[in-house]
Amino acid sequence: MALNSVLAMSAFAELSNALDLGSAKAPMSLNRSVTLGSGTGAGKADKVFSDRRTLAASASEDLDLAGVLLDVFGSAITFVRIKGLFISAAAANTNNLVIGAAASNAWATLLNATGTLTLRPGATIGAMAGAADATAYAVTAGIGDQLKIANSAGSTPVTYDIHIVGASA
Template sequence: MPLSASLAISAFAELSQAIDLGTGRVPQSLSRSAQLTTGTGAGKADKVFSDRRTLAASGTEDLDLAGVLLDAFGAAITFVRIKGLFIAAAAGNTNNVVVGAAASNPWAALLSATGTVTLRPGAACGFLAGSADATAYAVTASTADLLKVANSGAGTSVTYDIHIVGASA
C-alpha cells in the first residue's frame, strides 16, 4: 500500500523594541521537514498510525509499536523503525498527558527506558528522524516496543492525539 508523508517542525519568534526613529525587529526561526515516500530505507516509510485517544482518570496505556496497533484500514502495524512521532494533549484536559517509561519492554530509543515528556493541556511535542536517515529510531519487538501514555492525575480523563510514521524494516 503506497504511503507518502510530510513531517515538519517549526518555530518562529520576533523580538522588537522601539528605537529613536522606528522599531527594531529581529526575526528568528527554525524549521526542519522531511518528505517520505513508500519504502523502508532513507527518505522512506510504509506504516502510519494516527488516533485520538482518551484515558480515564489516573489511567495508563502501553501502545505496542510492534504488531498490536491498527492502521486506518484495520491492518496490524509492526514498526521496526520510527521516522516521526507527534503527540498533542487536548486543550480541554485538566490533567497532563505523560509519555514514556513503560514498566516493561519500554521503547527507549527516543526517551531512554525511564525518560518521560509531560504535556500540559494544549501542549504538543514531536520529532522527526529526517529523510536522509535510514536508521531512524529502532523498535525491537517483545523487548523494546511499548510506548506508555498516562493521565497524570485523578478526577478527570484526558484526551490526546497521536500520529506515528515509520517503516516495517
Template sequence: MGLTSSLCISADANLTSALDLTTASAPVTVRAATAWQSGTGAGKADKAFSDRRTLAASATEDLDLAGVLLDAFGATITFARIKGLYIRADAANTNNVVIGGAASNAWSTLLGATGTITLRPGGALGLTTGSADATAYAVTAGTGDLLKVANSGAGTPVSYDIVIIGASA
C-alpha cells in the first residue's frame, strides 16, 4: 500500500496605516509546506492516521502511536517517526483541547515529557518536518509513544480533528 502526503502551514497578514495622501501597507505571506512520497527515509512517509474524535467532559485519552491506532482500512499503525501532525479543536467546543503531558510513556520528542499545548475552540496546531529530515520526531514503542489529548473542563464534551503522518522505520 502506497502513501503520498503533504502538510502546509501558512500565514498572511497585511498591516496598514492611513497617511496624508495614501495608505501604507506591510504585507507578509509565509508558507511552510512539506510533501512526502511513499517510504521510510528522508522525504518519505508510509503511515497516516486521521480521525474526528470526541472527549466527554473532563475526559482524557492517550493515543498510542505504536501499535494501537488503525488506519482508514483497519490496519494497525506502528509509527517509528512522526513527520506531520495536524490537530484542530472544533469551533463549537466550550472547553479547550489540551495536547501532551501523558502520565507515563509520553511521546516526548515534541513537547518533552510534561509539556502541553492548549487549543482554544477553533484553534489548530500544525507541525511538519522538512522533506530532507529522515529523523523527524521519534516514537519509542512501549516507553515513548503516548500522545495525550484532554478536555480541559467539566460540563461539556469537546471534539477535535487529528491527522498524523509518519513512517514505520
C-alpha cells in the first residue's frame, strides 16, 4: 500500500499604518511544507492515523503509537518514527485539550516525559517533526509509545481531530 503525504504549516500577517499621503504595509509570512514519498527512509512515510475523537468530561486516553491504533482500512499501525503530528481542538469545546505526559511509557521525544501542551477551544498545533530526515521523532514500543490526550475539566466533553504521519522503520 503506497502513501504520499504533504505536511504543511502556514502563517500570514500584514501590519499596516496610515500615513499623511498614503499607507504603508508590511506583509509577513512563514510557510513550510514537506512532501513525503512512500517508504521509510529520509523524505518518506508509510503509515498514517487520522481520526475525530471525543473525550468525556475529565477523561483522558493514551494513544498507543506502536501497534494499537488502526488505519482507515482496519489494519494495526506500528509507528517507529513520527514525521508529522497535527491536533486540532474543536471550536465548540468548552474545556481545553491537554496533550502529553502519559503516566507510563510516555512518547517523550516531542514534549519530554512530563511536558504538556494545552490547546484552547479552536486551537490547532502542527509539528513537522524533522519530516525530511530519516530520524524524525522516534517511537519505542513498550517504553516510549503512549501519547496522552486529556480533557482539562469535568464540565463537558471535548472533541478533537488528530492526524499522524510516520514510518514503520
